[in-house]
Amino acid sequence: MADYLPKFKPGQAVTLTAGATAVVGGRLVEVSTASAVIPATADSAKVVGVAGFDAATGESVTVYTRPSGVHRLVASAAIAVGAKVIAAADGKVATIGAGTNPVGIALTAATDDLDVIDVLFI
Known part of the structure; x- marks a missing residue:
């Protein structure tokens, strides 16, 4: 080859x-x-x-x-530190909940929609 x-x-x-x-x-x-x-x-x-x-x-x-790097992303709602996150509407991120396609792990917390958090891509 x-x-x-x-x-x-x-x-x-x-x-x-x-x-x-x-x-x-x-x-x-x-x-x-x-x-x-x-x-x-x-x-x-x-x-x-x-x-x-x-x-x-x-x-x-x-x-x-993807799949590497830490990115500053916009949350769609509250997200706890350490939570796996998925894509949400409009390119935001949300806690995985019942989702099946994680994109990263929250390194900082969000308390509300439009908060910007650090996410480690996985």
Whole structure:
């Protein structure tokens, strides 16, 4: 077999396109179509990372990919330190509860919607 090098390494920034919905910087994004992302939806299994900045539909956006790194993410409700978190609506994060697709572990706590917390990707 010939030598192989990955196109991108885990945790690197990659450039994708904002898909059918604009994305917000600092929020989770999921793959929607080939090389395109949209804001992550609740308990999405398609989360690829965090948008580096706001991007309108069709614009290029930097995405900091999973599965490594600590990211400052927006909570959708209260989250305890150490809780596993999943994607929530609009690219926010929520406590896993009955969800099945964890994206990280809360390193700091949130007390309310729109609080920004540190999350270690898993």
